[in-house]
Amino acid sequence: MTRAQPEYAVLTRGLTKRFDNFTAVDDVDLAVRPREIFGFLGANGAGKTTTIRVLCGLLVPSAGEAWVDGLPISSSADQVKRRIGYMSQRFSLYMDLTIGENLEFYGGVYGLSAPEITERGTAVAEQLGLSAFRDRLPSDLPPGYRQRLALGCSVLHQPRILFLDEPTGGVDPVARRTFWDLIYDLSEGGATVFVTTHYMDEAEYCGRVSIMDRGRIVALGSPQELKRSHGAVSMQDVFLKVVQP
Amino acid sequence: MNYASPSVRLAHLHKAYGKTVAVEELSLEILPGEIFGLIGPDGAGKTTVMRIVAALTLPDGGQAEVMGHDVATHPMRVKEHIGYMPQRFSLYPDLTVAENLRFFADLYKVPTAERIVREQRLMQFSRLGPFRKRRAAQLSGGMKQKLALACTLMHTPEVLILDEPTTGVDPLSRQEFWAILRELAASGQALLVSTPYMDEALLCHRVALMHNGRVLTAGQPHDIPAHFKHRLLEIVAGDVPRARKRLLTCGPAGIQVSRFGDRLHVVYGTADQERQIRSCLAEESAEIFTVPPSIEDTFVTLMHEGSSR
Structure with missing residues (x-):
């Protein structure tokens, strides 16, 4: 059942993923509305990346179901892949291709036509402040720019839902601010953003967040609601209260 | 009052790679018991400073001393007093979490009794206990980072140099990790730490903001906002x-x-x-x-x- 605008950009019911005896994702229910900036927080090893990989159609769930842009991933993984953008923790750029060539390559991977690749490549490079560096190699640029290029590659095909797995890890505060301006632009342009981070100040920038611990969702709400309900002054404080030591 | 001599002393340090100046006219001292934070964007020169202190990179000009030993003339002496965790720390991917810890304890010749106590403490901070038998290759990015930290903290040299140790590490583990750093400092170790997290800058005794190889400003973290001229x-x-x-x-x-x-x-x-x-x-x-x-x-x-x- 495909609709133009589904009620939820991401919906999961009882989503579970096991590896042998280890339950990485344990009975997770999530409902993310279109255009939300949803912060997906949690401890290391809590199951965040596994959940994202299931939602991107890269892993098959052991139980439960997930709908992405209204499509069930169990039967429509290929269609889901075309509607999402995914920027992984260790984003993969081709270091021996220039910025422009990386954009062209990913445009091809996402099935854009040649004129679309030129048009979108130019628009994305412009939006991300990369136009002046199109002929440079990623290795000549600071990490903040490489990370913007990785974001650019994941939005070339104008995905409706963007999964960003720790996109700002190890990046300095100036580059992080620039990156969040881009996230806001994409959200205002109509995209749903599903983002993980270990920076609790970034958690405050999200419309709603969930906190995952040992495969389960242990907190869900807007940063304001979570701070109020846990009697906490900051998201850092909320995190430390809900994640079991 | 007892003025301890500095554990690390850098004076007018200069380092260039070809035409690129990595560190310029940099002077700072770190006292025993002090956590000194280097903050700055990528390419500011933080890693170069740390490599010079670790006696891995020679400065082109100026002087660097660790526990009274010059890094240029006595690099091996310097290495006896330091622990260094680079941004890309090498774990043994085929060894399990527990085996990696044991390997580094052997390497650093940590006595057995001490090793047991320390391993317990490090497992508690890292919460890697449930993953003890997992091979390092199969850990998530953040867990690998925590294991690398735990391996570095198996020994307690006088000077500890940590290059962005908590990148990718979750807030709970970061809090516990900083509690360990505080304990180490309280016992007299000097720590040189770089971090992109501003909340961690506040946990240092002193910080230096670096940009283009220079120190823009240095001091106690709570005094830094006084430099805000807007x-x-x-x-x-x-x-x-x-x-x-x-x-x-x-x-x-x-x-x-x-x-x-x-x-x-x-x-x-x-x-x-x-x-x-x-x-x-x-x-x-x-x-x-x-x-x-x-x-x-x-x-x-x-x-x-x-x-x-």
């Missing part, structure tokens, strides 16, 4: 994107507007600019407050000025 407004608006667009069109030139979730931060200079900002937002249902700058605000504006110079 004014800061916080704007809480019902429609934040609209308020931001409006400010960018009708606000005064030369202001910086950043969005932080349900609010905007505006950096400006003059009372006249503030009037323009307020009148520009008159039709928005916006609440406007004057707020004190954070260490991050200070860092960001100092960097902008440093780049445009």
Whole structure:
């Protein structure tokens, strides 16, 4: 059942993923509305990346179901892949291709036509402040720019839902601010953003967040609601209260 | 009062790679028991400073001493007193979590009794206990980082150098990790740490903001915001994107507007600019407050000025 605008950009019911005896994702229910900036927080090893990989159609769930842009991933993984953008923790750029060539390559991977690749490549490079560096190699640029290029590659095909797995890890505060301006632009342009981070100040920038611990969702709400309900002054404080030591 | 001699002493340090100047005229001292933080954007020269202190890179000019030993003339002496965790720490991917820890304990010749106590403490901080038997190759990025940290902390040299140790590490483990650093400092170790997290900068005894190989400012973290030479407004608006667009069109030139979730931060200079900002937002249902700058605000504006110079 495909609709133009589904009620939820991401919906999961009882989503579970096991590896042998280890339950990485344990009975997770999530409902993310279109255009939300949803912060997906949690401890290391809590199951965040596994959940994202299931939602991107890269892993098959052991139980439960997930709908992405209204499509069930169990039967429509290929269609889901075309509607999402995914920027992984260790984003993969081709270091021996220039910025422009990386954009062209990913445009091809996402099935854009040649004129679309030129048009979108130019628009994305412009939006991300990369136009002046199109002929440079990623290795000549600071990490903040490489990370913007990785974001650019994941939005070339104008995905409706963007999964960003720790996109700002190890990046300095100036580059992080620039990156969040881009996230806001994409959200205002109509995209749903599903983002993980270990920076609790970034958690405050999200419309709603969930906190995952040992495969389960242990907190869900807007940063304001979570701070109020846990009697906490900051998201850092909320995190430390809900994640079991 | 007892003035301890510094554990690390850097004087007029200079290092260039070809035409690229990595470190320029850098001087600083780290005392025993002190956590010294290096903060700055990528390419600021933080890693080069750390490699010089670790006697891995020779300076082109100036002097670097660790526990009284010159890194240029006595690098092996220096290495006896330091522990160094580079940004890309090598774990043995085929060894399990427990085996990696044991391997590094052997390497550092940690006595058995001490090793048992320390391993327990490190397992507690890292929460890697349930993953003891997992091979390092199969850990998530953050867990690998925590294991690398645990391996580095198996021994307790006089000077510990940690290059962005907590990147990718979750807030709970970061808190516990910093508690360990505090304990180490209290027992007299000197620590040189770089971090992109501003909340961690606040946990250092002293910090230096680095940019283009130079120290922009240094001091106790709570004193850094005094270097903020602008004014800061916080704007809480019902429609934040609209308020931001409006400010960018009708606000005064030369202001910086950043969005932080349900609010905007505006950096400006003059009372006249503030009037323009307020009148520009008159039709928005916006609440406007004057707020004190954070260490991050200070860092960001100092960097902008440093780049445009």
